[in-house]
Amino acid sequence: MNLTGKLVTSLVIAAVASTIATLLQGGAIPDIPLVICFAVATLATALLVSPPTRASAAAPSPAASRPSNKGESESGRAQGKVKWFNVSKGFGFIVKDDGDEIFVHFRSIRGDGRRSLRDGQRVAFDVANSTKGPQAEDVVVLD
Structure with missing residues (x-):
């Protein structure tokens, strides 16, 4: 209107x-x-x-200014599999390839629209330290 x-x-x-x-x-x-x-x-x-x-x-939002994950190299970033992700609550956990678990919030998932992850999905991400411990940031789905 x-x-x-x-x-x-x-x-x-x-x-x-x-x-x-x-x-x-x-x-x-x-x-x-x-x-x-x-x-x-x-x-x-x-x-x-x-x-x-x-x-x-x-003005573009920070999420919109991130590069697309198509064809980009994810080397140098941590990788792992989604242990579980609660879509209604907007968070979950990723098991890193070294076995450690790390928290992930929906705002940290790269993409447009409703951002979520499926159990078992392979992902690449950056590790950031928050007041509550390590957290996955700039999460990209690999498969």
Whole structure:
């Protein structure tokens, strides 16, 4: 919805809300100060949640700026198999090739859309130390 549509919608909502509030209080319609208060509040909300400007919308996200995993070498990175990954909770564990387990969060999985892993998938990743211990970052599915 464009900004004009949002502003018109917010004014309609303000009129309806102020009318309902006036009726619930047993007052006469219209209560002009109440209509003005509701209009200011809803217009401010519509303006605050308006879509981002073209400049900020064009800026790529960090995940989008990562290179694609097609044809790239994953040498020098840790590799392993997904032990388990809970899609609804968005995290799981990877068993590294040396046998150690490492935590993985869905935000660390490279890709677009819904990012998840399947049990047994081969992956390559960087190891980062967090406050809770080692964590897989920049995870790429190998198979």
